[in-house]
Amino acid sequence: MSNHRSIGVLILAAGKGTRMKSDLPKVLQPILGEPLLFYPLQAVHNAGLSDVAVVIGHGGTNVESYLSAACPNVCSIWQHEQLGTGHAVQVAREWWSSFSDVLVIPGDAPLLQSDSLSLLVRTHLESSSLCSFASFHAKNPAGYGRVTRTNGAISIIEEKDATPEIKKITEVNSGIYLFNTLALASHIDSLANENAQKEYYLPDVVGLLSDQKQHVEAVCFDNEEDFQGVNSPVQLAAVTAIVRKRIVHYWMELGVKCSSPDTVFIGPRVSFKGDVWIDPFVQLYGSTEVGEGSHIGSHTILRDTQIGQFVDIIHFVSIQSSCVEDHATIGPFAFIRDNACVGEKAFVGKFVEIKKSTIGSGSKVPHLSYIGDAQIGCDTNIGAGTITCNYDGTNKNPTHIGNRCFVGSDTMLVAPVSLGDNSFTAAGSVITQDVPEGALAVARARQKNVEDWVVRRQGNRKEGGKE
Ligand code: UD1
Numbered sequence: 162m163s164n165h166r167s168i169g170v171l172i173l174a175a176g177k178g179t180r181m182k183s184d185l186p187k188v189l190q191p192i193l194g195e196p197l198l199f200y201p202l203q204a205v206h207n208a209g210l211s212d213v214a215v216v217i218g219h220g221g222t223n224v225e226s227y228l229s230a231a232c233p234n235v236c237s238i239w240q241h242e243q244l245g246t247g248h249a250v251q252v253a254r255e256w257w258s259s260f261s262d263v264l265v266i267p268g269d270a271p272l273l274q275s276d277s278l279s280l281l282v283r284t285h286l287e288s289s290s291l292c293s294f295a296s297f298h299a300k301n302p303a304g305y306g307r308v309t310r311t312n313g314a315i316s317i318i319e320e321k322d323a324t325p326e327i328k329k330i331t332e333v334n335s336g337i338y339l340f341n342t343l344a345l346a347s348h349i350d351s352l353a354n355e356n357a358q359k360e361y362y363l364p365d366v367v368g369l370l371s372d373q374k375q376h377v378e379a380v381c382f383d384n385e386e387d388f389q390g391v392n393s394p395v396q397l398a399a400v401t402a403i404v405r406k407r408i409v410h411y412w413m414e415l416g417v418k419c420s421s422p423d424t425v426f427i428g429p430r431v432s433f434k435g436d437v438w439i440d441p442f443v444q445l446y447g448s449t450e451v452g453e454g455s456h457i458g459s460h461t462i463l464r465d466t467q468i469g470q471f472v473d474i475i476h477f478v479s480i481q482s483s484c485v486e487d488h489a490t491i492g493p494f495a496f497i498r499d500n501a502c503v504g505e506k507a508f509v510g511k512f513v514e515i516k517k518s519t520i521g522s523g524s525k526v527p528h529l530s531y532i533g534d535a536q537i538g539c540d541t542n543i544g545a546g547t548i549t550c551n552y553d554g555t556n557k558n559p560t561h562i563g564n565r566c567f568v569g570s571d572t573m574l575v576a577p578v579s580l581g582d583n584s585f586t587a588a589g590s591v592i593t594q595d596v597p598e599g600a601l602a603v604a605r606a607r608q609k610n611v612e613d614w615v616v617r618r619q620g621n622r623k624e625g626g627k628e
């Protein structure tokens with residue numbers, strides 16, 4: 162029987178999230194660099210469920226653009242007016258009608274684990290239930306719908322509609338349900354909004370089915386933490402702390418070393434290969450990858466960055482959307498961004514900014530430099546204080562520096578400009594013309610020494626009676 166069943170997953174994410182007090186929709190609030198919605202989507206994906214739609218509404222245009230960029234296979238369904246969770250499921254009826262069963266999950270439950278979803282699906286498919294939903298015993302049930310069981314009938318009463326007696330019940334609704342779609346279709350329009358919130362409640366479908374002696378299953382889980390919803394900034398922080406701990410723990414089990422794991426933040430899309438060392442107060446986000454044997458020093462922030470093998474990031478380094486190849490050394494105090502690439506065994510040192518530039522293998526930019534829109538070849542040395550003057554007020558212009566060059570300290574490279582292989586620039590030069598291969602460019606005023614100037618100055622002052 163289960164072979165003929167198909168499951169669609171409907172994630173409810175149209176709500177306003179009033180309690181977040183934010184212009185950003187609740188499901189886009191960030192947790193370790195990813196929107197909240199990323200997490201339920203990941204749990205669904207890991208449970209092997211691939212037909213997914215998200216009901217969007219409040220801030221829906223932003224949610225839709227996130228979805229089309231991050232998961233193009235996921236459908237967005239608009240709920241223009243947010244009249245409650247039952248209404249959200251009504252507006253998606255056309256989508257879920259084509260499946261035998263629909264798994265409904267709230268978009269604001271980022272700790273949800275794929276194992277719980279798989280267990281709920283298995284229990285539902287093995288029983289003849291028309292609706293199976295996940296419940297759990299909450300230490301503090303306030304805010305949740307309470308599960309009541311009277312003479313075999315099950316129903317869910319929202320906190321705001323509950324009598325003091327019902328509020329004492331600790332078994333609560335997780336907001337995750339698996340419905341037989343025919344049963345859902347025949348009850349979804351019977352919902353009324355005569356309740357404290359004047360909303361159409363999806364959990365009322367459970368009561369309607371149960372009243373008609375239809376088989377409803379409350380699957381009670383004992384992992385309360387996993388079902389925690391996010392409704393407020395305090396809950397967002399609490400959930401972030403749990404996700405953070407889970408991810409750091411996961412990678413440490415695979416060999417990543419953190420001397421102070423409680424201070425390290427790793428996003429859910431970050432990956433490591435083998436033996437990586439992470440010092441205290443490091444943050445790694447986005448699609449960052451770190452290769453075998455690399456060391457990430459304290460107070461480093463990496464976002465969407467590829468780090469090769471045996472790279473040494475000393476400390477206080479920020480790298481965004483860039484790559485650092487094997488055996489390179491970075492920092493301290495470096496900022497590397499916008500598709501920059503630091504080659505093998507290269508060195509980017511103290512107080513250096515590299516933007517949209519390539520630093521060839523073995524090349525060095527050791528101190529106090531800005532390198533923007535530049536291509537630097539291999540084994541080139543960039544002297545302290547060198548700057549690519551890439552911006553003329555209108556356009557960004559390129560600088561090309563060849564292999565084995567020596568750029569003297571404090572050279573201003575006024576782009577567009579090129580330095581041929583094996584060329585030198587004298588310290589303090591302002592280079593405005595291309596430098597041919599093998600040449601030395603000197604572009605500064607010639608030094609003039611005025612002999613005995615100091616003695617004569619002192620004599621003049623005495624005569625003037627100033628001393
Ligand atoms: C809901 C349940 C409650 C359960 C709790 C678990 C209802 C009426 N109550 O309460 O029984 O214990 O979840 O966390 O369902 N949404 C829409 N459209 C709407 C309204 C909400 O898409 O019109 C979405 C929200 O974006 C959210 C989810 O549905 O992701 C749940 O809504 P929320 O307002 O957070 O419901 P709770 O009060 O938490």
Ligand code: MG
Binds near residue numbers: 267269390391392
């Ligand atoms: Mg909620």
